[in-house]
Amino acid sequence: MKKTRKTGLVFFPAFDWAISSTHPEREERLLYTQDQVFEEGLLDFDNIIEYKPGIATIEDINRVHICIPDVTSVVTESHLISAGGAITAAEKVMRKEVDNAFALVRPPGHHAMLVVHGARGFCNVNIESIMIEYIRKHYGPKRIAVVDTDCHHGDGTQDIYWNDPNTLCISMHQDGRTLYPGSGFHEELGGPNAVGTTVNIPLPPRSSDEGFLYVLDNVILPILEEFKPDLVINSAGQDNHYTDPITNMRFTAQGYARLNEKLSPDIAVLEGGYSIENALPYVNVGIILAMAGLDYSHVREPDYNEAAVRQSAEISRYIEKEAAKIYDLWKNRESIRRNLIGNSRYVKRKKHIYYDTDGIREQQEETVRVCNDCGGLVVIDSFADTGNRILAIIIPGQSCPACRKEGELFYASIHKNQYSYVYFQDRDSDVFLADKGS
Amino acid sequence: MMMILGIDVGGTHTDAVLIENLEIKKKTKAITNEKNLIDSLLNVMTELLRGENIAKLKRVVLSTTISTNAIVQDKTERVSLILVSGPGISPSLIDTHGMAHFVSGCINHRGIEVAKIDPIEIEWLGEELKRDSIQDAGVVGKFSTRNPNHELKIRDILGSRLRHISLGHRMSGHLNFPRRISTTFLNAAIWKLYNDFVTQVLDSLRHWGLSVPTYILKADGGTIDISHSVEIPVQTILSGPAASIMGILSLCEAKEDAIALDIGGTTTDIAILADGIPLLEAFGVTINGHKTLIRGLQTKSIGIGGDSRVTFADNRITIGPEREGPAAAFGGPFPTPTDALIVSGMTAIGDREKAALAITEIARKMDVPVTKAAEAIIDCTCREISSHVIRMIDEINNKPVYTIHEMLEGKKLCPRSLYIVGGPARAFSSKLGSMLGCPVSIPEHAEVANAIGAALARTTAEITLLADTERRTLSIGEEGIQIKIPPGFSRRDATLVGTKKLRELAIQKGAREEDLEIEIIEDQEFNMIREFHTTGKNIRLKLQVKPGLIAGYTTGKVL
Numbered sequence: 001m002k003k004t005r006k007t008g009l010v011f012f013p014a015f016d017w018a019i020s021s022t023h024p025e026r027e028e029r030l031l032y033t034q035d036q037v038f039e040e041g042l043l044d045f046d047n048i049i050e051y052k053p054g055i056a057t058i059e060d061i062n063r064v065h066i067c068i069p070d071v072t073s074v075v076t077e078s079h080l081i082s083a084g085g086a087i088t089a090a091e092k093v094m095r096k097e098v099d100n101a102f103a104l105v106r107p108p109g110h111h112a113m114l115v116v117h118g119a120r121g122f123c124n125v126n127i128e129s130i131m132i133e134y135i136r137k138h139y140g141p142k143r144i145a146v147v148d149t150d151c152h153h154g155d156g157t158q159d160i161y162w163n164d165p166n167t168l169c170i171s172m173h174q175d176g177r178t179l180y181p182g183s184g185f186h187e188e189l190g191g192p193n194a195v196g197t198t199v200n201i202p203l204p205p206r207s208s209d210e211g212f213l214y215v216l217d218n219v220i221l222p223i224l225e226e227f228k229p230d231l232v233i234n235s236a237g238q239d240n241h242y243t244d245p246i247t248n249m250r251f252t253a254q255g256y257a258r259l260n261e262k263l264s265p266d267i268a269v270l271e272g273g274y275s276i277e278n279a280l281p282y283v284n285v286g287i288i289l290a291m292a293g294l295d296y297s298h299v300r301e302p303d304y305n306e307a308a309v310r311q312s313a314e315i316s317r318y319i320e321k322e323a324a325k326i327y328d329l330w331k332n333r334e335s336i337r338r339n340l341i342g343n344s345r346y347v348k349r350k351k352h353i354y355y356d357t358d359g360i361r362e363q364q365e366e367t368v369r370v371c372n373d374c375g376g377l378v379v380i381d382s383f384a385d386t387g388n389r390i391l392a393i394i395i396p397g398q399s400c401p402a403c404r405k406e407g408e409l410f411y412a413s414i415h416k417n418q419y420s421y422v423y424f425q426d427r428d429s430d431v432f433l434a435d436k437g438s
Numbered sequence: 439m440m441m442i443l444g445i446d447v448g449g450t451h452t453d454a455v456l457i458e459n460l461e462i463k464k465k466t467k468a469i470t471n472e473k474n475l476i477d478s479l480l481n482v483m484t485e486l487l488r489g490e491n492i493a494k495l496k497r498v499v500l501s502t503t504i505s506t507n508a509i510v511q512d513k514t515e516r517v518s519l520i521l522v523s524g525p526g527i528s529p530s531l532i533d534t535h536g537m538a539h540f541v542s543g544c545i546n547h548r549g550i551e552v553a554k555i556d557p558i559e560i561e562w563l564g565e566e567l568k569r570d571s572i573q574d575a576g577v578v579g580k581f582s583t584r585n586p587n588h589e590l591k592i593r594d595i596l597g598s599r600l601r602h603i604s605l606g607h608r609m610s611g612h613l614n615f616p617r618r619i620s621t622t623f624l625n626a627a628i629w630k631l632y633n634d635f636v637t638q639v640l641d642s643l644r645h646w647g648l649s650v651p652t653y654i655l656k657a658d659g660g661t662i663d664i665s666h667s668v669e670i671p672v673q674t675i676l677s678g679p680a681a682s683i684m685g686i687l688s689l690c691e692a693k694e695d696a697i698a699l700d701i702g703g704t705t706t707d708i709a710i711l712a713d714g715i716p717l718l719e720a721f722g723v724t725i726n727g728h729k730t731l732i733r734g735l736q737t738k739s740i741g742i743g744g745d746s747r748v749t750f751a752d753n754r755i756t757i758g759p760e761r762e763g764p765a766a767a768f769g770g771p772f773p774t775p776t777d778a779l780i781v782s783g784m785t786a787i788g789d790r791e792k793a794a795l796a797i798t799e800i801a802r803k804m805d806v807p808v809t810k811a812a813e814a815i816i817d818c819t820c821r822e823i824s825s826h827v828i829r830m831i832d833e834i835n836n837k838p839v840y841t842i843h844e845m846l847e848g849k850k851l852c853p854r855s856l857y858i859v860g861g862p863a864r865a866f867s868s869k870l871g872s873m874l875g876c877p878v879s880i881p882e883h884a885e886v887a888n889a890i891g892a893a894l895a896r897t898t899a900e901i902t903l904l905a906d907t908e909r910r911t912l913s914i915g916e917e918g919i920q921i922k923i924p925p926g927f928s929r930r931d932a933t934l935v936g937t938k939k940l941r942e943l944a945i946q947k948g949a950r951e952e953d954l955e956i957e958i959i960e961d962q963e964f965n966m967i968r969e970f971h972t973t974g975k976n977i978r979l980k981l982q983v984k985p986g987l988i989a990g991y992t993t994g995k996v997l
Contacts (some may be wrong), residue, residue, distance in 0.1 A: 015841045035613055038614055051836075077842050217524070294531060295531060296528070298528045300528075
């Protein structure tokens, strides 16, 4: 008999919200999941407690994002509720009302980056990051690990924590050469002050439970063991499923439940997953049972066929090699960092970001102050084809005095009329300033 | 004007009223003979109808504790459960009451058959049940409300070998397999007992020469024609608390959000009214630890009443939850809130000396004068009750909702009145009123509120309709209705079909045309998409005849 745990469930299917009426991110995405969860009687278990989501505030979002021109222009009520749902899940865990919690909410968020000109990959704001910064604001600085098991690279979460050595972002996903957003290769390791705390595990198409569980056992769990996070967050996308219409993987409901059991996240947050009839109902039942420490061995898709979803020996060998390489990168992160920064005082990176959902193109230059004492001052200069050019000065959480001072001086010296907007985000003192420029 | 007879056979007392011309013509209250409920019923009936012209009697309504007692006291039949579970939750996590046979077959969430049942397996099972001398059984399938065919096929195979088979999909249209199992199990287990009871009642009425519409009260505060109640007897469980709420509704002019309390000897039952309408349990009532799908009024029963044992330890007073006998003033063994009320002069019943003696014991431990101790006990009792009420309102207001509209616009309950019935109602009223911030009403005839509630409750019914235009089917789960629909079938069409079916169903169950207050309680429509094209609609409606009073007896009129 397994040990049962008290699990909080924030279920918010937003039955009246869609990107558009035939878009995968539409009203009935969680309808059949609701049917299955209700029919299996999961809400009647004494150790599964359902909570109503809260509503995130503008401040909660400004703590994480630079929304252009402002929060209310890029989010709707639905985003505030889905981020609020993640926050509610976190609150219940942090207050020890439950042992762990699952925010089964939509719309998702893991493609939303630090700067938000619009929606990309069905996401406007990053609900996990909003939750994480809420936790840090209210419960003190925490070492947090995000394990993103969505089939798409969690590029938004990676971008937000690129320079944060206290947030470990691990994303396992279908190889970016074969799927949106086309990133998440193992060379992407994090910014100059956080080399190694971004870990990418691309998997070849047609990887199955065996492959996922292999990297879990051989990469993810060992890295978590060494990173020693205070909290483990699972961005629980469900589009690795063998029936998903927009991906090519072979993960099953049993696989998801096993993964969840082994990872044992404190908080899980739903991300993608668009096989709404044939995967989500079973995957979610599996995850909820696994989180609650209840027997999930009978959960199985009605059309499950073991032979049809098995991965080839070739894929297994490929994954083993990749896993070894990725773990080596983690082990060698210090020397990689030394090589990367050399004698530089600042490190720049240029990015072209395409907002597929809203059709916006953005050019971005990020400058990071090399720092041994904190994540480093970040300055972002961003131009989008909406006509907006902005500058954002970001003082990281747990900032050192030097980075703080330099950021404040820089902000004071800016010629604001070169930009549409200038933003100043100070995570420690929870200050967010926005100035309209030209 | 018509004459109505209402009887509530409760666990302790049997109340009865005879109502004529909107007035309580006669009322009575007797101790229930637990060994023979029929006797209790006939006795009060004889008493009230003596000397009356029974030709004027137009309606008889009974609320009885027979089903509840059978379950609580475990005096039920031996039954077998045949479960078509398919994959999903582990059988080890389902409460099968130790009587289950899991058989092959599987229906998915859309009602599509994924695996067939095996008729030979069922035949063999039939022989096994026969060998075990099982006479009653329940057949329950996962998602059987979406497609009852497996349950129906199994019944057809086993039917000839058993006395009665309860089918899961008939219990409720709600989705919840474990609750469906419990509900079906309880239904099968009390079926024989309840049927015998109904036969006896009908025989007695015939003996009296009465052939008037006769109803039984259900847990949802609605009535059902007694001869139609025999198929699903489990819906008559917990009709007592429902009777009490309906009683308060008929005696008070509640049109606003309100709190209704029934303070008894052992427990206090709390119910909440939203705009004067009692709230229903989201999934179904719980009885003796069994979570069911039985539609029922939402009540919370707490172990605090006039006869609760009062103790003082660790510098604090505790009220209940146990009742060790009557109040000390009536010869009971321990001090109780009733004794405190007597000592404070707030009520003048029983033996004052005995009450004072009992409270002195507490006063000595508290090291205060007796009157102070009595006051503290009354205060503590009211504070406990109030905090439970406040918690219940919070729970209702924090109930999860699933749409942005409800998140932002959802109704928040804010009670503006407090209605109290039960023995110590008057004595506690002002204190409870000030703690809960509501003006208090104590209705007249409160001691027979249950019988009045039963007498005047209308017939209720509910249906759950699902139209799937991709599969071109419309189903009404709990009625086992499955019909073909054209591809252009709309939400408006669904509402028309649903209203018509509910109307027919309610009339069949004994409703009168003038009482059919139909409302749509759930109304959703979704597109079904394949490869970015709309291939159909999934329309979901729930309609009910809502709990309320029969026409002509609107709230507050009877006094």
